[in-house]
Amino acid sequence: MKVLVTGADGFIGKNLCVTLQRRDDIEIVKFTRESNPAELPGLVVGVDFVFHLAGVNRPKEEKEFFEGNADLTKLLCDAIRASGKKIPVILSSSIQAERMNPYGRSKLQAEMHLLNLYMETENPVYIYRLPNVFGKWCKPNYNSAVATFCHNISHGLPIQINDPDAELNLVHIGAVVHSFMQVFSTRPGDKLYVDVAPVYKVKLGVLADQLYKFRDSRDTLVTEEVGEGFLRVLYATYISYITPDQFNYPLVKHEDPRGVFVEMLKTKDSGQFSFFTAHPGITRGGHYHHVKTEKFLVIKGKARFGFRHIVTDEVREIFTSGDQPEIVETVPGWSHDITNVGDDEMVVMLWANENFNPEKPDTVAYKV
Numbered sequence: 001m002k003v004l005v006t007g008a009d010g011f012i013g014k015n016l017c018v019t020l021q022r023r024d025d026i027e028i029v030k031f032t033r034e035s036n037p038a039e040l041p042g043l044v045v046g047v048d049f050v051f052h053l054a055g056v057n058r059p060k061e062e063k064e065f066f067e068g069n070a071d072l073t074k075l076l077c078d079a080i081r082a083s084g085k086k087i088p089v090i091l092s093s094s095i096q097a098e099r100m101n102p103y104g105r106s107k108l109q110a111e112m113h114l115l116n117l118y119m120e121t122e123n124p125v126y127i128y129r130l131p132n133v134f135g136k137w138c139k140p141n142y143n144s145a146v147a148t149f150c151h152n153i154s155h156g157l158p159i160q161i162n163d164p165d166a167e168l169n170l171v172h173i174g175a176v177v178h179s180f181m182q183v184f185s186t187r188p189g190d191k192l193y194v195d196v197a198p199v200y201k202v203k204l205g206v207l208a209d210q211l212y213k214f215r216d217s218r219d220t221l222v223t224e225e226v227g228e229g230f231l232r233v234l235y236a237t238y239i240s241y242i243t244p245d246q247f248n249y250p251l252v253k254h255e256d257p258r259g260v261f262v263e264m265l266k267t268k269d270s271g272q273f274s275f276f277t278a279h280p281g282i283t284r285g286g287h288y289h290h291v292k293t294e295k296f297l298v299i300k301g302k303a304r305f306g307f308r309h310i311v312t313d314e315v316r317e318i319f320t321s322g323d324q325p326e327i328v329e330t331v332p333g334w335s336h337d338i339t340n341v342g343d344d345e346m347v348v349m350l351w352a353n354e355n356f357n358p359e360k361p362d363t364v365a366y367k368v
Helices: 011-020 037-045 063-083 102-121 145-154 173-186 204-220 229-239
Strands: 002-006 027-031 049-052 089-094 125-130 132-134 167-172 200-203 253-256 259-266 272-278 283-288 294-300 302-309 315-321 327-329 334-340 346-352
Touching: 002 011, 002 037, 011 027, 011 173, 027 037, 037 063, 049 063, 049 173, 063 089, 063 102, 089 102, 089 173, 102 125, 125 173, 132 145, 132 173, 132 229, 145 167, 145 204, 145 229, 167 173, 167 204, 167 229, 200 204, 204 229, 272 283, 272 334, 294 302, 302 346
Parallel strands: 002 027, 002 049, 049 089, 089 125, 132 167
Antiparallel strands: 167 200, 253 259, 259 272, 272 346, 283 334, 294 327, 294 346, 302 315, 302 334
């Protein structure tokens, strides 16, 4: 199957083409801003589906809105008519089509050309009035506040906010591409306009504050709640703007004759992750907690965990090694320590259910 993608080198086009390229049964025909519009009719003849993503939104002259949006769409529609085939078309329009500015009018005209094609020939047409789309590869300092903020903040550059309470309606590029592919696969016959969900509403000031928190997390080690929803896709977008020389960043290593201890990651409500090492024969720990709990995982070497109940004096020992992954969990009211009983350095990963607070360490020395 041949698929034509206009605007293939744009933000949405790049992300869509990456997804299309994973399909062995699809051949992509690309039309870009470097292509000659006169070539478009010839490209249409041999294709089975069109993603019409090409458009103009930051021209030097107003007439370019209509040349790049309305006129190009009319050329596409005329080419489909001339082909004598029904070639489904997805159009990336804009919510600006509801407004009477030049860009909005040019997008509305583009929609009308496709609607006329549908009315005359029943050629399948799917129109997306997209709000602000954000995600990887969106051009900064162009027409996306998210892209500009992500780029500038990650590069140590200033941002400008005229009204921090101004609200944006945002959709992530992943949701857009997913919806495109669903329509491409199912060809629904009961809709001309398609909406993308979810749409995130966020104020400019809140957006900027969140991006600064992403930036600062490399120093504080405190990660934001990036596992789901808006923060998940926003963080993925932010991190896509860092440069390769920013892919890595240092951590503080605490070292003494016993070995090293390194904090890796902290969360706001689910504790922190660290790791430590111990030389052969070295014992770490020898304390208990009232509330704090920990999970230990030996990933290299051999360990003996010792436990003693601070009231009943009951004792317990557990042996683990990196050869057989096993979690050992500490329990409030039980003193505990860990000894390297192997011949090589021991490496242990550690999760604690709360971030360490030196003013309230909840750590009481007690011999096991």
